[in-house]
Amino acid sequence: MVKQVDARGFSCPQPVIMARNAIKEGEFPVELLVETVTSRENVRRASEKMGCTVEVEEVGDEFKLILTK
Amino acid sequence: MSERLTRFFASRWGIVLAGAVIGVLAPLLQAAGNPPNMGICVACFERDIAGALGLHRAAVVQYIRPEIIGFVLGALIAAYLFGEFKARAGSAPIVRFVLGMFAMIGALAFLGCPWRALLRLTGGDLNAIIGLAGLAVGITIGVQFLKSGYNLGRSRQTHNAVGWIMPALMIGLLLLRIFAPKVGESGAVFFSEAGPGSMYAPLLISLGAGLIIGFFAQRTRFCTMGSIRDVILMGDTHLISGLGALVVVAFAMNLILGQVNVGLFGQPVSHSQHLWNFLGMSLSGLAFALAGGCPGRQLFLSGEGDGDAAVFVLGMITGAGLSHNFAAAGVPDNVAAGLVGGISPYGMGAVMLGLVVCVVIGLTMRD
Numbered sequence: 001m002v003k004q005v006d007a008r009g010f011s012c013p014q015p016v017i018m019a020r021n022a023i024k025e026g027e028f029p030v031e032l033l034v035e036t037v038t039s040r041e042n043v044r045r046a047s048e049k050m051g052c053t054v055e056v057e058e059v060g061d062e063f064k065l066i067l068t069k
Numbered sequence: 070m071s072e073r074l075t076r077f078f079a080s081r082w083g084i085v086l087a088g089a090v091i092g093v094l095a096p097l098l099q100a101a102g103n104p105p106n107m108g109i110c111v112a113c114f115e116r117d118i119a120g121a122l123g124l125h126r127a128a129v130v131q132y133i134r135p136e137i138i139g140f141v142l143g144a145l146i147a148a149y150l151f152g153e154f155k156a157r158a159g160s161a162p163i164v165r166f167v168l169g170m171f172a173m174i175g176a177l178a179f180l181g182c183p184w185r186a187l188l189r190l191t192g193g194d195l196n197a198i199i200g201l202a203g204l205a206v207g208i209t210i211g212v213q214f215l216k217s218g219y220n221l222g223r224s225r226q227t228h229n230a231v232g233w234i235m236p237a238l239m240i241g242l243l244l245l246r247i248f249a250p251k252v253g254e255s256g257a258v259f260f261s262e263a264g265p266g267s268m269y270a271p272l273l274i275s276l277g278a279g280l281i282i283g284f285f286a287q288r289t290r291f292c293t294m295g296s297i298r299d300v301i302l303m304g305d306t307h308l309i310s311g312l313g314a315l316v317v318v319a320f321a322m323n324l325i326l327g328q329v330n331v332g333l334f335g336q337p338v339s340h341s342q343h344l345w346n347f348l349g350m351s352l353s354g355l356a357f358a359l360a361g362g363c364p365g366r367q368l369f370l371s372g373e374g375d376g377d378a379a380v381f382v383l384g385m386i387t388g389a390g391l392s393h394n395f396a397a398a399g400v401p402d403n404v405a406a407g408l409v410g411g412i413s414p415y416g417m418g419a420v421m422l423g424l425v426v427c428v429v430i431g432l433t434m435r436d
Contacts, residue, residue: 009223011160011361011375012295013215013302020303035226037153038290041079045307061155 005032007039008062015039016046023050023067030067033059040065071151078288081310087289088311092318094278095188098136100326101270105337106192108319109136109282110185111364112176112353113338115382116389116398117266118242123257124390127398129264133246135272137368138239139279144287144372145236146280151288156232158376160224164430165360165377169384170391171423172356172364177389177398178349178412178420179203180339182364183293183357186350187312189339191319193331199343203350205297210351211358212301214431219359221434224377232374235382246272265338287373292366294357335404342399342411345420349399349412352423359431395419 005022007015015034022030034040040063044054047067055066077083095108107113113130120131148154176182179200181189186204189197245258252258261267269275285291289311296309323329334341357363360381362370367385370378392398397416402409412420 009157009160009225010220011224011370011377012290013298013361014220016303017215035157036155037075037151041075042290045079046303046305049305 003027003030005030007043008033008035010039012039012042016042019043019047019067020050023047023052023069028067028069032065032067034063034065075151075288081307084289084291084308084311085314087285087291088314089318090285091184091282091291092315093322094282095184096191096319096322096326096328098270098275098278099328101274102268103270103275104265104268105328106189106194107181107185107265107338108188110181110188111137111140111368112173112182112385112389113180113185113265115173115364115386116177116393119386119389120266120393121245121258121260123259124386125393126259127393128259129261130266130393131259131261132266132269133242133258134269135243135246135275136279136282138243138246139276139281140283140286140365140368141236141239141372143280143283144369145283147284147287148373154229154232154374156227156229156374156376157224158227158231160377161221161434162377162380164221164434165381166384166387167426168356168360168430169367169381170388171426172353172360173385173388174392174397174419174423175349175352175356176364177392178416179346179353180399180401182353184363184365187293187316188319189336191316191323191329192337193329194336194339195331195333196336196339196341196343196346199346200350203347204354206347207351207354207356208294208297208358209301210428211355211431212298214359214435215302218435219431220436221361221377224375227376229374231376234376235371235379243276283369283372286365287369290366291369292363294354294363295366297354298358334409335402338401340399340402340410342409345399345412345417348420348424352420352427355424355427355431359427392419
C-alpha cells in the first residue's frame with residue numbers, strides 16, 4: 001500500500017512539514033504531490049537529508065515525488 | 070540546460086550567490102544615493118511608495134522606489150524564462166492582508182525590514198542586533214504554531230491574469246515614477262524634498278539592481294524569514310547560508326565604501342529605544358512566519374504568479390499608510406537635540422494589538 005500525501009496548493013514550509021511527518025511514520029514508499037518547482041526542490045532536499053531516495057515524475061504541470069528508504 | 074541551472078540555483082552555492090549579489094548591490098545603491106544603511110529596505114521602500122501615492126502624508130518618506138518594481142518584474146522574468154510562472158490564489162487572502170499590515174507596523178516601529186536590519190548591522194548600527202533578536206523570537210513563536218498544525222489552507226491554480234495583477238500594478242508605478250504627474254496643486258504624486266524619501270539612486274540603477282536581485286531571488290527562493298525558520302524548524306542551514314553571504318559581503322562592501330560607523334545612539338534612520346525595537350521586529354517576524362515569507366520573498370512570489378503573496382504586499386502598503394497616519398512609526402534619534410527616538414504610545418498600542426492578532430490567527434487557523 002503506497003502512502004499518498006497531497007501537498008498541492010500549500011506553500012512552503014507546509015509540503016516539507018507534510019513530507020517530514022510522512023517519513024517519520026516510517027512506511028515506504030511515500031507518494032507526495034506538489035505543484036511548484038519550489039516545493040519540489042524543498043521537499044527533495046529535506047527528504048534526502050532524512051536519508052530518503054527521491055524520484056520525481058512530472059504529471060501535467062505538477063510533480064509526483066516518490067520517497068523510499 | 071534550464072534544468073541544470075535550476076539545480077544549481079537550488080544548491081547551496083546558488084543561494085550563497087544570491088546573498089552575495091544582494092550584499093554587493095545594496096551598499097552600492099546607498100553609495101549611489103539611497104539613504105544611509107538603507108541601500109535596500111523592502112518595508113521602508115513600500116512605505117515610501119505608500120507616501121508617494123498619498124496613502125500617508127509624512128513628507129520625508131515619499132518616493133516611488135524602483136527597486137520594489139524591479140523585485141517583482143525581475144522575478145516575473147525569471148519565472149517565465151524557467152517556465153515557473155503559475156497563477157495561483159485563494160489561500161486565506163484576507164488573513165494575509167492583515168498579516169501584511171501588522172508586519173509593516175512592526176517593521177516601521179523598528180525602522181526596517183529584516184533586509185535592512187542586516188544592512189544596518191553591516192553598517193555598524195548595533196540596534197540592529199536587538200531587532201534581529203526580536204525577529205528570531207517572533208519567528209520562533211511562528212514555528213511553534215507551524216509545528217502544531219497552523220496553516221493558511223490551499224491555494225488553487227487560476228487564470229494567468231490573476232498572477233499578472235501585481236506585475237501590472239508595478240508597471241503602473243514605474244510609469245508614475247517616470248512621468249511624475251501632479252494631480253492639482255496639493256495632489257499626488259508626492260516626492261519628498263527632504264529626508265530619506267529625497268535620497269535615491271538614479272532611476273535606471275535602482276531599477277536595474279532591483280531586476281537583478283528579483284531574478285536571482287526568484288531562482289534561489291532567497292528569504293530572510295525562511296532562513297531563520299528552517300534552522301529552528303528542522304536544523305536546515307540551506308537558506309541561512311545565503312543570509313550569511315549577504316552579511317559578509319555587505320560588510321566588506323561597506324568597509325570599502327567607507328560606510329561603516331559603529332554605535333548605538335544616533336545611527337542613521339534608527340532609534341535606540343531597545344524594547345520597542347525588539348517587540349516591533351518580534352511582531353514582524355511572527356507575521357512573516359505565519360504568512361510564509363519575508364517582505365522580499367512576498368514580492369518575488371507576487372512576480373511568479375502568487376496572488377496571495379500579492380495581497381500580503383498590498384496589506385504591507387496599507388499598513389504603512391495606517392502606521393504613519395496613526396503616528397505609530399518609529400522616530401529616529403535626534404543627535405542635535407540629544408534625544409532618543411522611538412515610538413509613540415499609539416505605536417506601542419499598535420504593536421501590542423498586532424502581537425495579539427497574530428497569536429489569535431496562529432491559534433485558530435489549524436487543522
